[in-house]
Amino acid sequence: MFSIFINALAASFLLAAAGLLIYLFLVIREQRTGKFKRMPSRYRYQKRKSFFKRKSPVSSHRLGRRLICLLNGDVCTAERLFDHAYWRYPGQSDSWVLEKVIYDLERDRRSV
Known part of the structure; x- marks a missing residue:
């Protein structure tokens, strides 16, 4: 029972880490493509x-x-x-x- 809880916790941690990496990748890509407008x-x-x-x-x-x-x-x-x-x-x-x-x-x- 305890091992199932640890496996679920590890899986959720990996899922959160993957989501964070995808988010950072998208932010960096947007900055490099120049979609952020500069102020006049x-x-x-x-x-x-x-x-x-x-x-x-x-x-x-x-x-x-x-x-x-x-x-x-x-x-x-x-x-x-x-x-x-x-x-x-x-x-x-x-x-x-x-x-x-x-x-x-x-x-x-x-x-x-």
Whole structure:
């Protein structure tokens, strides 16, 4: 009687382990095939502070407003692009950096 109980317990343990392995296999396969969607960039960078601890000229500058219009009102992406270009080209003025970002954005859109 006791051996039947142990055999049933071992069988249920093996069944649970097999189920866990199948579940892990399916999760890993879904992750590798890319079925998990990434969050859009406007959400990923929403809580991020500006690269430099200063007010970004994106919203106050004429070229900054043009950049925001090119990005369909996405201020977070505009600030992210400005911060990256400002970091990449140190010593350049804010106007130059904004012109560079706008030029690169328009150039990339032409090539598509």
